[in-house]
Amino acid sequence: MLVIDNRGAVFDSVVVFGDSSLFICTKSDKEIDETLSRLRDAGCDAEVGEIxxxxxxxxxxxxxxxxxxxxxxxxxxxxxxxxxxxTNQTLSCQDEATVSEVMAALKQRLPAFEEKQEQYGVFRSAIKPAVFVSISVLLTGVLVIMANTLVNASGVDIDGRKALLKRVISGVLEFLGPVGVGVVGAVVTLGFVLWLAKRVKNPPLMRTLSQA
Structure with a gap:
């Protein structure tokens, strides 16, 4: 059994490779110490699963x-x-050493799987964040126009399907106003721009395990 203390990741967690299963459990820093202590006495997957x-x-x-x-x-x-x-399970690791340890353990337990490694280029790295930047800019523009219309309108009748949701959205847009919506949209867009810059500066290195 392999137990990995994954503190320092986006979400602190404990990762356990048992005989037939992988266990991933998010814990607080204090809880991890107690959990690791209990796992030392675990002798099988059933006991790990209970912990x-x-x-x-x-x-x-x-x-x-x-x-x-x-x-x-x-x-x-x-x-x-x-x-x-x-289904899908995502694991955030605390560092590249933990990534390597987890991938090595998976590869060992999946002998029929083939590993491939690919270093993304600058253009490919930029595609996904660039799409999100474009969508954010477009959506911000549309919402600013809607907010401006609501502010200048004397009253808007809302009915039909999902009327409650429409009222909530209209209320938020009217409360923020065009300027507020623009500011929120700009902050969100800036986040995507920073993501784009980070991806271009340091393109992803992808490792894949799949059945041969």
Whole structure:
């Protein structure tokens, strides 16, 4: 059994590789110390599952693909759960050393899987964040126009399907006004721009495990 103390990640967690399953459980810093102590006495997957019952368990036999962005220290696992439903589990790692340890452990337990590694170029790295920047700018423009219309209108009749949702959206837009909506949109867009700059400066290194 391999137990990994994953403190320092976006979400602190404990990662356990058992005999037939991978266990991932988000815990607070204080809870992790207690959990690690209890795991020392665990002798089988059932006992690990009981200790980490508020987490997620992934059977190795149900895994179909593993995608890892080494640069952002994120691992995504596609698998079938106990009900044979296709699902996904994302694991944020504390550093590249933990990424390597988790990927090595997965590769060892998935002998029929083939590993591929790909370094993204600048153009490919920019595509996804650039799309989000464009959508954010467009959506901000549309919402500013809507907010301006609501502010200048004497009254707007809202009925039909999802009337409550429409009233909530209209209320928020009217409360913020065109300037407020523009400021919020600018902040969101700036976040996507920073993401774009980070991806271009440090393109993702992708590692993939999939059935040969």
């Amino acid at each position: 980490l019952k508020d987490g997620v368990s992934v059977e190795f036999s149900g895994i179909s693909k593993v995608k890892c962005n080494v640069t952002s220290e994120m691992i995504s696992i596609d698998y079938k759960d106990s009900k044979k439903k296709k």
